[in-house]
Amino acid sequence: YECTLTLAIDGPAASGKSVVGREVARRLGIRFLDTGAMYRAITLASIQQGVAADDACKLSSLAACADMRLVTHSNGDRLLLNGDDITPRLRLAEVDASVSAVSAVSGVRTALVAQQRAIASDGSIVMCGRDIGTVVLPDASVKVFLTASAEVRAARRAAEMQQRQETFDTRQVLAALQRRDKIDRERDDSPLRPAADALVICSDHLTIEEVVCQILAEVSQC
Ligand code: CDP
Ligand code: CDP
Incomplete structure (x- = not known):
């Protein structure tokens, strides 16, 4: 008997959904989809x-x-x-x-x-997006809502751009990210918000490994 595991990971822009989701999926040996x-x-x-x-x-x-x-x-x-x-x-x-x-x-x-x-x-999957826990997979085995302050998220995106040797302005990166979050939170259809039964993780002071471990701990209890 093998049960199907579905993980929903939602959160605002650059909160770590794809990096964390991909790693959790890899360790569990299941698929990953970035919606x-x-x-x-x-x-x-x-x-x-x-x-x-x-x-x-x-x-x-x-x-x-x-x-x-x-x-x-x-x-x-x-x-x-x-x-x-x-x-x-x-x-x-x-x-x-x-x-x-x-x-x-x-x-x-x-x-x-x-x-x-x-x-x-x-079959089993880790899916990340904005409405996975609330709309796409309301019966997911585990729901996570990842957050971090806008400043921390913008700094992480800027670091990625620096690594790819792209030109960027940190203030513009922050403004663009906040503009997108506002539209995503305020839309009528499937707005960005944590599901009532989601585990909310703020990664301001957490490494990717620490976030991955918190999610795996939650999975092991379900
Ligand atoms: O990687 P980042 O968080 O910056 O963005 P993304 O996950 O690639 O999503 C890009 C945009 O797609 C979001 O700002 C949302 O407007 C939209 N989106 C959505 O509406 N619902 C989802 N499940 C996933 C993304
Ligand atoms: O998918 P989403 O837009 O939510 O974010 P991401 O692309 O997975 O992560 C954005 C950046 O933040 C990546 O460069 C991650 O490596 C970094 N990150 C981090 O430094 N620490 C964390 N706890 C989570 C993400």
Whole structure:
């Protein structure tokens, strides 16, 4: 007898969801899905096709028709959109700027949530995003809501950009992150908020390893 384990990890931008989620999944030997990449993919397609970020109708049909394939690789996962490997373009500044507006469109969410549930139905998984514990997988075995102060999160994002030798302005990184969080928290459909039964972890003073251990401890009790 083997039970299916589903872990929902939600939280604001750069709170550590993907780094922590990927490591937890690796240690448990189960799959990992970063749902943010799916919203970014639709946003990228909308930019490429000249669809405005407030055109709910066209955005919804874009999401409904998108053929998204996740390919797991040892050197990083790839996301194929209609056969194209768009992974390197998901973090472009243009995508960052409009992803929250695109993600607020209900028709976009309906299409992507259906795909996320279909993926989860195949077996154990760690899924991270904004609405996994509240909407996508309300019956998840373990729900975690990761937080950290906006300043700490912006500093961590800036450090990543520095490592990739990109030019950046720390104040702009902070402002962009806060702007995205505000839209994500205030939207009507599936706003960013902790599920009532989520374990809330603030990582301001925690290392990635400490966060991973807290989550694994929670998993071992379920
Ligand atoms: O990595 P980061 O936290 O900066 O962002 P992300 O997880 O890639 O998500 C990008 C955007 O997609 C978020 O700001 C949300 O607007 C949207 N999103 C969402 O609405 N629901 C999800 N389950 C995941 C992401
Ligand atoms: O997926 P999300 O946008 O929530 O964040 P992430 O990309 O997983 O993490 C953002 C950055 O913060 C990464 O560079 C992590 O290595 C770093 N981080 C950290 O330094 N300490 C933590 N406790 C968690 C994340």
